[in-house]
Amino acid sequence: xxxxxxxxxxxxxxxxxxxxxxxxxxxxxxxxxxxxxxxxxxxxxxxxxxxxxxxxxxxxxxxxxxxxxxxxxxxxxxxxxxxxxxxxxxxxxxxxxxxxxxxxxxxxxxxxxxxxxxxxxxxxxxxxxxxxxxxxxxxxxxxxxxxxxxxxxxxxxxxxxxxxxxxxxxxxxxxxxxxxxxxxxxxxxxxxxxxxxxxxxxxxxxxxxxxxxxxxxxxxxxxxxxxxxxxxxxxxxxxxxxxxxxxxxxxxxxxxxxxxxxxxxxxxxxxxxxxxxxxxxxxxxxxxxxxxxxxxxxxxxxxxxxxxxxxxxxxxxxxxxxxxxxxxxxxxxxxxxxxxxxxxxxxxxxxxxxxxxxxxxxxxxxxxxxxxxxxxxxxxxxxxxxxxxxxxxxxxxxxxxxxxxxxxxxxxxxxxxxxxxxxxxxxxxxxxxxxxxxxxxxxxxxxxxxxxxxxxxxxxxxxxxxx
Numbered sequence: 001x002x003x004x005x006x007x008x009x010x011x012x013x014x015x016x017x018x019x020x021x022x023x024x025x026x027x028x029x030x031x032x033x034x035x036x037x038x039x040x041x042x043x044x045x046x047x048x049x050x051x052x053x054x055x056x057x058x059x060x061x062x063x064x065x066x067x068x069x070x071x072x073x074x075x076x077x078x079x080x081x082x083x084x085x086x087x088x089x090x091x092x093x094x095x096x097x098x099x100x101x102x103x104x105x106x107x108x109x110x111x112x113x114x115x116x117x118x119x120x121x122x123x124x125x126x127x128x129x130x131x132x133x134x135x136x137x138x139x140x141x142x143x144x145x146x147x148x149x150x151x152x153x154x155x156x157x158x159x160x161x162x163x164x165x166x167x168x169x170x171x172x173x174x175x176x177x178x179x180x181x182x183x184x185x186x187x188x189x190x191x192x193x194x195x196x197x198x199x200x201x202x203x204x205x206x207x208x209x210x211x212x213x214x215x216x217x218x219x220x221x222x223x224x225x226x227x228x229x230x231x232x233x234x235x236x237x238x239x240x241x242x243x244x245x246x247x248x249x250x251x252x253x254x255x256x257x258x259x260x261x262x263x264x265x266x267x268x269x270x271x272x273x274x275x276x277x278x279x280x281x282x283x284x285x286x287x288x289x290x291x292x293x294x295x296x297x298x299x300x301x302x303x304x305x306x307x308x309x310x311x312x313x314x315x316x317x318x319x320x321x322x323x324x325x326x327x328x329x330x331x332x333x334x335x336x337x338x339x340x341x342x343x344x345x346x347x348x349x350x351x352x353x354x355x356x357x358x359x360x361x362x363x364x365x366x367x368x369x370x371x372x373x374x375x376x377x378x379x380x381x382x383x384x385x386x387x388x389x390x391x392x393x394x395x396x397x398x399x400x401x402x403x404x405x406x407x408x409x410x411x412x413x414x415x416x417x418x419x420x421x422x423x424x425x426x427x428x429x430x431x432x433x434x435x436x437x438x439x440x441x442x443x444x445x446x447x448x449x450x451x452x453x454x455x456x457x458x459x460x461x462x463x464x465x466x467x
Contacts, residue, residue: 005255026222028227062109067113070114079190086115114209120215136199138172140180140182141199142178207242231256322388340387341391342387348360358395368384
């Protein structure tokens with residue numbers, strides 16, 4: 001089956017055919033590092049991590065570029081006298097990198113910072129001015145949206161229906177919808193946040209950054225441009241306009257991931273439902289976070305509710321339990337058993353990255369594998385083991401993988417806690433019935449496992465006997 005992807009510009013599923021059949025090129029808009037990542041940032045990055053892994057499986061090589069916007073109005077606004085903008089940007093960049101790595105997101109082939117491509121941005125701006133699609137005014141440079149008939153092609157809007165561009169001082173604009181390519185230096189802004197240019201000292205607009213960086217590292221045309229649904233307008237619309245107006249082919253496919261809500265409401269600090277990645281990863285197993293965030297289709301909205309992570313943990317527990325049973329039946333050896341992927345799994349992934357359907361195949365294989373083990377059919381169980389191993393490895397959700405060792409320890413500790421507290425409750429019940437012999441047997445069994453009980457006025461607490 002051919003890989004199909006939903007192209008946001010075509011607003012339809014399209015057969016995916018890279019320009020080079022053996023090498024896919026992808027550019028994904030990375031973070032603007034004015035503050036730390038929230039769970040929506042992690043979900044977006046995970047969506048493209050899974051897509052990248054699948055395309056690598058299907059086509060071989062994937063060159064994956066994800067940028068860092070380290071100069072921006074918001075970065076400058078959040079800087080302080082004690083922490084200049086460039087220090088803030090780097091600290092926040094490290095927080096993003098930590099969160100991405102924690103949930104198993106592969107490092108990009110390259111991760112350019114905007115501040116390292118200023119000459120390329122200026123060159124692109126000059127090309128647009130020379131072509132009659134941009135103009136300088138009072139130290140700023142704007143893209144002339146009415147000079148480019150295709151403006152609005154990505155989101156299918158007419159210029160007259162669009163809101164005014166709010167990314168620059170309106171001084172000198174010919175049309176309120178014209179957007180900034182270069183922002184002239186203004187009073188009060190840090191001197192080290194400006195660069196010399198033919199139009200005076202200043203810094204690049206947000207949109208020109210990605211056009212220049214994608215061209216620099218992937219060429220004038222590349223296969224896939226990705227990002228969050230909220231970036232379609234104005235960011236991606238403006239990227240498309242300025243790059244094609246400059247004569248570049250730009251992106252051949254546009255892929256956008258859905259957003260994250262909390263309790264069916266968009267995440268908002270004012271509503272108190274803003275889930276920072278740091279807080280989630282501190283309280284939840286990173287493998288559970290990964291599973292939960294990829295389980296919904298990448299184009300759908302993902303609502304984080306009270307049971308989201310618990311359900312993901314339970315699903316991983318079923319996979320883990322089967323793998324452990326099947327490995328024991330197979331003699332105790334374990335590893336990734338090649339690419340024995342079920343046809344239904346492959347078909348689901350080929351069909352616009354259908355991870356929910358692929359996970360359904362995974363769990364059905366777990367169920368059939370358990371049934372085979374119950375029936376003593378080790379051959380069928382071995383086949384299920386190979387397939388589950390291959391599917392979980394492809395999605396990077398194998399709970400027995402060495403990289404998720406901390407996850408395994410967390411799950412084992414949770415299981416031990418549930419067992420011990422259950423036995424403590426049973427002991428309390430028989431003591432209430434004055435069945436002292438039964439209470440002693442339970443206590444002796446707990447002690448034999450190396451666990452110490454401490455009875456107190458607030459109940460019974462347990463700890464491991466490390467002596």
